[in-house]
Amino acid sequence: MKKNKLKILAAALGVTIIVGLTGCNMKSIGKLTSSQDYTYEKFSKVKTGMTYKQTEDILGKGKLSSSDYGIKIYKWTNKDSSEIQVSYGTDKKATTKIETNLDDNTVKVTKAEYDKIDGKQKYEDVKELLGGEGTITEVTDSGAGNDNTYIWGNKKSGYIKVSFVRGYASFKSGGGLK
Template sequence: MKNIKLKMTATVIGVITIVGLTGCAASKTADKPAPSKQYNYSQFTKIKVGMTYEETKKILGAGKKDSDKQGKISYKWKNDDYSFIDVTYSTSTNKAIEKMEYKLGDNKIKVSKNKYDKIKGKQNYDDIKELLGGDGTVSEENDTGTGTTDKEYIWGNDSDENGYISVSFTNGYASFKSGNYLK
């Protein structure tokens, strides 16, 4: 009988210890601050294709050189959570020819597989906007060299259970689509 009480007491103490340690580990995780976002979508929208690196630095500060090849230099401004802004400059003109962001926008438009299937190409931005139910978030802009800019927009959010749809526009019309986590 004494042996059974001793085993039960040891079991109870063991359970209390495990629960207590688990609680401490969870609180240490909960106390950990979220990764900082020094760079945000608002800053990204202020960067324009055609800007110089010096003009971009006034908005974002100095970037980290990401690549330097084939007449182009790319700089990246990266957050702790791996979101970033990337701008590519032509070495001949010293002007931005491409800008892109990753995971800075937070588009709340609800998208679906059904809506995705209705994007057939040769639709303009307003057509896609109406189809998907609101404005997209610009994720990339490219200077075409012909006086126009091609853009890629995202509707939805890849951290949302409803997924996202990305549409590229060339010469003002949908030219490529992709999506993920669509229901």
């Protein structure tokens, strides 16, 4: 009887160790698959007006995703599907850069704040209204300077995205707002 209890205890201990180690391995695998080779910091270093070679020096080789009418679009995609996309014009210089899900802005936003954004505000006004810095998600060279799109909040708690053209809020979108 005593030997059976020891065998059962040893088996239970063995199962516990195996399950524990498997859990550790799954956590490690999760960390590996969610790592980002392309970060928001690297995205910030890419500037409109750069050549593909200059961008490649920062991000490495990109994947050509489109090439129409002399405009080329390259993508750098992480395993978690976050990415950087850069468009190059006929002059072979970057005209637009876009990031998707590289940074998780944590400013809390509401529907009431969203409703107060109109075409008369500059970035500083919207930043003050929403209570913090936005995260740049897109930069486009308009020929008269850069037009920027920022996001406040995140997919889990709601977000507000605002595009500024010639310095003023011109387009807004949002989701998950209360």
